[in-house]
Amino acid sequence: MMNEFLGKQNFNISNQTVSESCPSNIALIKYWGKYDNQIPANPSISYTLNHCKTNTSMEFLADEKFSVQTFLGGKEELKFAEKIEKYFKNIEGYLPWILKGKYIIKTENTFPHSSGIASSASGFGAIAKCLMDLDAQFSGKSDEDFKLKKASFLARLGSGSACRSLYNGLVVWGKTAEVAESSDLFAVQYPNEEIHSIFKNFNDWVLLIHEGEKSVSSTVGHGLMNTNPYAEKRFQEAHENFKTLKEILKNGDLQNFIQLVEHEALTLHAMMMMSEPAFILMKTGTLQVINKIWEFRKETNLPLFFTLDAGANVHLLFPENSDSEKIKEFIVKELLQFTQNNGVVKDMMNF
Template sequence: MTEKDFVPSAHYDLKEEGKVGFKSPSNIALVKYWGKKKNQIPANPSISFTLDACATKTTLAFKKLKSRGTNFTFDLLFEGKPKPSFAPKIETFFGRILTYVPFLLDYHFVIETSNSFPHSSGIASSASGMSALALCIMEIEKELNPEMTDVYFIQKASFLARLGSGSACRSLQGAIIQWGAHAATEGSSNLYGIKYPYAVHEIFKNYHDTILLVDKGEKQVSSTVGHDLMHNHPFADQRFAQAHKNLTKLKSVFKSGNLEEFIKIVESEALTLHAMMMTSYPYFILMKPNTLEIINKIWAFRERSGTHVCFTLDAGANVHVLYPENEKEAVYQFIKNELVVYCQNQQYICDRIGFGAKRLNVS
């Protein structure tokens, strides 16, 4: 597939009005995406677990304008209230996808969205939010073109979501999604995410992710700025090569269920992500003291308990504690006894691997 395959080949009769909705999950990257090229093309491939509880619900109401506009027209409500600060990002997103979704200038939209988790705190709210919006837009297109196949629907939705937020293209399906061209992965693409196409051991099919909310505030440096700092980063080439190697290693890990190797890759990826932030210019640190306390507690508990608990981090201070279903009782008790104290207001989210977005009944 190329970008041209997502440009409509026919003119559709437009509906007068309607409303669609989707609930789309966040995701947690195991091999991290950090650094991008023009048009939201990733500098390296990534792979993620789709989550379940951490999700965004978005409805998109649309009403046909009397005549096609020259500017985008929409209202946006976040958790029931106007959110003007979101408008520029939506404007940018619509501008990027207009070639592929020309009807955006034919409607006034009302976007209503809400999260089940704190916004801008390192739980990939842009991933769930932009994927939900992209799915809503594609649902409108499918109503205009009922012959559209399900495969095309999901590929184009992922393609559009990527143009809003790179990691959003990994949030439409589950349970393991890969994004970015990778020589050892058949069907991989820089344009959209794909379901991981190879064998996955049973141990990975019910994985848990308890997210410790160390800091619920907005990050001091946005992911967009962080990605841009990779352009002249002294270690960028080595990092991109490392991501390719780790993705190749995961193929045998997923097949065999080798949790020791899984832990090495996942924790190394998390620490490398933050090392890139600390060694860019300007440099910045998103981890907090309690982030490090939690990491050290996890290492100590894993050594004394023999469990396979591990951590990963996104671009923020919060810690994702990953562990298999068959160890959930011991690990969850450890989390409550030793880790929750390091969370802001002792807040955390119990999540697990999920299977993708769902349509909302908005009739």
């Protein structure tokens, strides 16, 4: 157990209702492969989104028998309730009061389900923030910086990448020599003064190529890295890419940023294809969009590029500047045709 985050035994529980909001994030250097207790096999860095969020209210009924009821968009979700019960039992050492009441959790996402936007990241981020609000009420102690750090730590134990959603801007999770305060146990903000202004105002438009459930879950995918013959090389490469990215972020080298981010996205999917058993989450439309982006960039030299999560949908990244309108026009005219239902989620990052 991590002593810094162990819960205090002195607390006074009471009926409470708290509400929190937490955004999703999109990784630039990918986390794929982990050890026990949600420890990442390599460091990752992500952009926190502005608009794609999970809004959660948590009602705590003191002294009732421990149970969890969950509602997603007004509909009761029994499987999710089971998952949260298991999660709460797992983190009791850090919040000793957590099993001493009943929870009614109501959650809504501002983005479509199964859209390639990490709802587990925003969802567990919001739950962890709610839990820390309750902890502050019950313990009578509230150090805001520590509260956020512990929320990131707790969110990680629910969903690894969730720990990155607790902070704005560029966020690092996983120990790396390139970021002084970085840790495997929680996320930290990348130093703002080390980021060139070109990277601080970015669009992320998500093309919904496939809106159904993935054929292989991220949990299973992470597990398959344990036997992937290329895993160790991949983990080493992620550390090397971090060193490269640090220089890129400092000097504003957009061309090399594009190259590195696209390489990371394709490496993630290459790892899936080289797993045993192999699996492919990209769809025909994913590949068509990628080729169209490459053609467009070659013809126009405009900075439209992509990243991918563990799914078929394509995150279209481009800076918000004088060229943005031409890029947006191209997306609407040429790329929407490859989506399932003309689906696109428009988000951005500015900090």
